[in-house]
Amino acid sequence: MKTLTVIPARYASTRFPGKPLVLIDGVSMIERVYRQVQKSKKSNAIIVATDDERILNHVKDFGGEAMLTNANHPSGTDRCFEVYDYLNADFDLLVNVQGDEPKLAPEAIDSLIDFMEQNPMPIGTLARKANEPSEYQNSNTVKVVFNKQQQALYFSRSPIPFYRDKASSEFYQHIGIYAFKKEVIEELRKLQPSKLEQNESLEQLRWLDNSFNIGVELTTYRSQGIDTPEDINKL
Template sequence: MKIIAIIPARYASTRFPAKLMHDLEGKSVILRTYEAAKNTNLFDEVFVATDSAEIFDEIVNNGGKAVMSQLKHESGSDRIAEAVAGIEADIVVNVQGDEPFIDKESLERLLEVFKNDEKHHIDLASLMLEIKDEEKIANPNHVKVVVDQSGFALYFSRSVIPYAREKNVGVRYWQHIGVYAFRKAALLDFCNLPQMSLEASEKLEQLRYLEFGKRIKMVETDKLSIGIDTEEDLINARLLWKKLHS
């Protein structure tokens, strides 16, 4: 089973322009992320998929692998699918370009489900983190997921799901962490499927998979990803990098 990682890397960013090319203790954010993915030793190959010649050159000139993608894509899955169409792979893992502090343990758990899935019941897998804080549960920016007894996703929503009409019945709330591992075939199928009303309403691309019968296995993690979305995040990332590498 060949496993590859794709790091989608757009140059433009509304909140923090060109954030992936900013310096993180001597190297760009995107190069740090690429190297972190390589250093997990979980992948047969790692690629950056980008719409930017500057990011492309940054990776290639430092000995990495990159592919150019179209400027516009409707979703992250579309960008990754374009990148992997001509690459031999069985499992494709997306690694966010602005998250250089990769949690290897969670990725190992994610990949393990495919190694045990001999009958290919799983189309894609993703991560979820238990949340107990009521403010986070109610926050539409924290996407929630409900799962069946086998850990397969039933639904994702920005709303509070499930709604606790009855208290003290043991309901747990799960935040979706947007790291995915796809079977390549499921990823390529996605691009040929139309966006339906649920996806359009919630603005959550994973609902397209569910609406068309794809099975998403959710894997529990206790690690929240550390992304760089603002200049403040970058400052904190530099401090964390120094702490981890001192």
């Protein structure tokens, strides 16, 4: 599959304004993410989708590709769809990589693309089996439950599944990378934000709400997203 990878990078983050430009050991977060995506063996093109000229110019300064997009998109994926439409190129697959994962494993991207090539799912994402009590309770750690066919049933910031009869913190951590086959993009971009999406602040719930299957590929990659300034120290 010919694959376009888009990295949405919004400047006006509520919890961490200017997050894509924060320096981590002298290198900006968005450059670190971009460099990791460049190591992917299966991504054919990479572009940063941003709402801010500071990010646009910074990406161009370090030699990356970037595009200025509408500032009013309700989600990062909507920003990716704008880039896909603008390029109007013959890509079979659109991959959305979060702009706040500076230690993203390129192997994770390649495994998701492999998964989409081998399965009929219109949308795909990644999940990692985990058992950290603090992360199980952490609302910044998104959890996913899925069926035996590896189709997502629900994503939540709450601890899921709930263990009624035993003490356990085993769960599947959602890794925020998405892949979309070209035939489903036009349908998805017409959808309005749903109540579940707005309640949890999770864009993928819009697709489940509208009966689109999301395939879940398992990975051992551990997500280390940056949500707050304090997360830089943890990283």
